[in-house]
Amino acid sequence: MTKASPNPLVAESPLKEAWGVFRRSGLALFGLGLLITIIIVSLIGPLIYTVDPIEIIWAPLTAPGMEAVVPLGTDYLGRDMLAGLINGGKATLAVGISAALITVIIGISIGAMAGYYGGQALGGRFPYHPFPKLRVTEFFQVLPPLLFAMVLVTLFSPTLPIVAVAIGVVSWPATARLARAEFIRIRNLEYVNAARSISATDNWIIWRVILPNALPPLIVSSTLSIGIAILFEAGLSFLGLSDPNIVSWGLMIGSGRQYILDAWWVVTLPGVMIFLTVLSVSLVGDGLNDAFNPKLRDR
């Protein structure tokens, strides 16, 4: 090497660049920190604070700060609120994240197929393709999601995996529409043709050429769908449609709702946890949105 060249030839991958923008946003970093804290507490907390959240250990409806043994009080049966909050996070986050994953997997697959094969572009070569114009998506979209999810959970059993699947199954259409729109936009760009001219297969083009280019909005929407799924899970638990044997924040709110006038903490504390979690996810999602679309910042 002769001299250090003045123009920075050092390549920055799009992801690295996005992280650079993300890092500069205070709110996004705050959200990320909060989310990481919540996750760590949910995972490690139960090992440190070993009180069983299901065991009745004190007088029912003890207010927070009254007794040192139960710092955040007890619920209507006399179970430790703090233990509930620490243990409930795991179930809530697990359901939220796996439901979001299901949403994303179904949504992107169907959206990709519909966007890539749909319409006139390649129809002739594929006499049969399952999702020609997202009719399936529309079918799912006209069903009221909460009602549909309730039916699914009641039909099977109110266990956490079923709840996650139900949430995923009712919320994928939005992701599918987004993916489809992106695929339709990108499938006719010249670099897709160029890939075809060096013999790329349809699968290769969908997953290796178009998807990476469609990812930014999809990543943002996936992140936000975690928050939506968490709220959804809370809603279902509130209605009593969640596993009663596993503590989750939603379940705590649901089972404590009769006592809201006498014991504010029974509902408020898990509510605050859900609020913080969804807030942190939304902040991260917003940060990602800015990071991937710097032009849209301050919109």
Place this chain on the structure above:
Amino acid sequence: MALLEVKDLVVDFATRAGKARVLDHVSLSVEPGEILGIVGESGCGKSMTALSILGLVPSPPGNVSGGAVYLDDENLIEASEARMRQIRGKDISMIFQEPMTSLNPVFSVGEQIAEGLRLHESISSARARTKAIEMIRAVGIPEPELRSKNYPHQMSGGMRQRIMIAMALACGPRVLIADEPTTALDVTVQAQIFDLLKALQQQNNTAIILITHDMGVIAQLCDHVAVMYAGRVIETSTTETILSAPRHPYTQGLIACVPHLEENPGDERKPLMEIEGVVPPLTELGAGCAFAPRCARHMPVCDDQKPVMTDYGPSHSVACLALADGDAP
């Protein structure tokens, strides 16, 4: 036997206005190491010829209704999609017009060249990367190791077109189709790209089909020329013959349209020649010659009869009824 031979290729497109015959019995051939220029106005079927050779005619609305494309002795029109995939990029590859949009923005250029290699050859990713760097060096980009890690947006248009050329040549194709490879570039860069194409072509004995609307480019680069009009080849010959003694009125018009410095001594400047009228819509072509409405040598018979390619001397064919009439050009 020519390396690549297009024979009586017919391509139709279904449009709202009816069936449009975008390629009408197009015949071309290229020998190894030869550069064939295809020249004509926008919409005359140049790019469609290229896409048909690669089997990339969008279908529907497009449809190859007849003819054949022979690579060696294999008819590519009848080849399976799987076989075409083996051929694309490996035996025949293509450079597109717009270097700004033909590269995938989310992968580094080195990765993209390597990917093309790995689609055809079972080589390790490390080997593919090394070969990609060699290709980047071969197309004359300095510091190829560093540059291979660059993303398309970090490169200029000329640089990107070089990358496209590296991608197209990575697997050592026997035929390279260059679809207006320099239209989007500066004139100076244009000359560099052509020099590069010519050098690489001589090195590897690649046959090139160069699609352009620029007679200057044809004169500089090509051995043979095919002039197209409204989906038909109307005159083919060696570059020299086409430039010095064109016979089809349309070709004559095209060449007269090119400004010359020497022809205007003093201040007696003639206005630049132009061909009157426009290319008719392909859905409204009648039974006659498509050029007839604009032709200076129009005869009544031109409206009812399609001229066929007729030989006028060695490797010079013209499709024009006025010539067939025995008229001197």
